[in-house]
Amino acid sequence: MDRQQEYVLRTIEERDIRFVRLWFTDVLGALKSVAVAPAELESAFSEGIGFDGSAIEGFTRVYEADMIVRPDASTFQTLAWRGDNQGTARMFCDILMPDGSPAASDSRHVLKRALDSAADAGFTFYTHPEIEFYLFKEPYVAGQPPVPLDQAGYFDHVARGDGHDFRRAAITMLEQMGISVEFSHHEGGPGQNEIDLRYADALSTADNIMTFRTVVREVALRHQAYASFMPKPLAGQPGSGMHTHVSLFEGDTNAFHEPGAPYQLSQTGRRFIAGLLVHAREISAVTNQWVNSYKRIWGGAEAPAHVCWGHNNRSALVRVPMYKPGKGQSSRVEIRSLDSACNPYLAFALLVAAGLKGIQEGYDLPPEAEDDVWALTDNERRAMGIAELPQSLSEAIAAMEESELVAETLGESVFDFFLRNKKQEWGDYRAQVTPFELDRYLERL
Structure with missing residues (x-):
């Protein structure tokens, strides 16, 4: 037993923790949980705990259902919303096969x-997400539009506003769970908020995002509100994205920084961006995995629908933020396409894979887009060589199906399940008759 595991067992005893929840994520990004008694933890660390993997989306087939969850002691935290008496803690888990080998269908293992692969090339991948979401007054009722918690706008300061109280409570709870927050503010849509997490290695960030979603929902319920990470819950209002700043480090050195280069961006950084652009369409089915995602992408309001990069250009898919003199370690690029409802393990795995491909293959970075890409005509964009992101989940699926990069990064089982599931989602959506169609056509046709 290692020191981290010993620390967990000692802490559980000292704090009188009665329940330990083992968390893991299915292929679609849904958080799963099983509770274990503290007395069972020592064997859970050494042997894991068996469960029926066929009951979880994308994990395994019925005839090979036996799987094992083994907790990662480094992720141990008490659940702040469960109180101090007879407390509850959680750990993220790795999913194993009965022989102890990693399960190919484990999202966390895909990212690892x-x-x-990045470590073999000498790099550590860091990420910093800006997570947007909406708060509504009541649970959703079919056929009725959701009612936002407030009518505030971007950066609005509302005296005694519910959003202030919510964000303060959410940040306090996140910090109690060891998750550092950098910024928070009201976003552009009514009831829309943004909370930005501090930079961390990509695996820690993915774990933090899964915790973040749970904390936000728990705090919202305490404030008689309901949180949603749906990409585009309100027509005519901004969608909720997860703009993610990324960088590669070689040891303690930022591999994206080169003094004197344009925007202080190194050749490594330029080729990383080129990799993101070349493979942007084929990874969209994962970074934007829902039917509703493409209503955000193609809904304007600074959503990145076109495959291009720019310096401080918020209409571009990839943005190079303003360089701050003397802060070379903070050089980074911002990827603006991700939904806050994506599976962060799979999305980050594909981002680093695409960027590394650009570095390894020596991709050339195209000229930057200096104008508002949304303001250009289709002919102007074509003349500049600016491609489009997929316009629908169906188009994204078709691009993913042809991608060697995505297949290699996700592995056969995740790749195949993900495609099957998304095709089913698109089929279900296509079969619906929407209120838009009824309102527009029923009486006049």
Whole structure:
């Protein structure tokens, strides 16, 4: 037993923790949980705990259902919303096969494998997400539009506003769970908020995002509100994205920084961006995995629908933020396409894989887009060589199906399940008759 595991067992005893929840994530990004008694933890660390993997989306087939969850002691935290008496703690888990080998369908393992490839190339991948979401007054009722918690706008300061109280409570709870927050503010839509997490390695960030979603929902309920990470819950209002700043480090050195280069961006950084652009369409089905995602992408309001990069250009897919003199370690690029409802493990795995491909293959970075890409005509964008992101989940699926990069990064089982599931989602959506169609056509046709 290692020191971290010993620390967990000692802390559980000292704090009188009665329940330990083992968390893991299915292929679609849904958080799963099983509770274990503290007395069972020592064997859970050494042997894991068996469960029926066929009951979880994308994990395994019925005839090979036996799987094992083994907790990662480094992720131990008490759940702040459960109180101090007879407390509850959680740990993220790795999913194993009965022989102890990693399960190919484990999202966390997919990211670990991608990060190992980065480490083999000498890099550590860091990420910093800006997570947007909406708060509504009541649970959703079918056929009725959701009612936002407030009518405030971007950066609005509302005296005695519910959003202030909510964000303060959410940040306090996140910090109690060891998750550092950098900024928070009201976003552009009514009831829309943004909370930005501090930079961390990509695996820690993915774990933090899964915790973040749970904390936000728990705090919202305490404030008689309901949180949603749906990409585009309100027509005519901004969608909720997860703009993610990324960088590669070689040891303690930022591999994206080169003094004197344009925007202080190194050749490594330029080729990383080129990799993101070349593979942007084929990874969209994962970074934007829902039917509703493409209503955000193609809904304007600074959503990045076109495959281009720019310096401080918020209409571009990839943005190079303003360089701050003397802060070379903070050089980074911002990827603006991700939904806050994506599976962060799979999304980060594909981002680093695409960027590394650009570095390894020596991709050339195209000229930057200096104008508002949304303001250009289709002909102007074509003349500049600016491609489009997929306009629908169906188009994204077709691009993913042809991608060697995505297949290699996700592995056969995740790749195949993900495609099957998304095709089913698109089929279900296509079969619906929407209120838009009824309102527009029923009486006049």
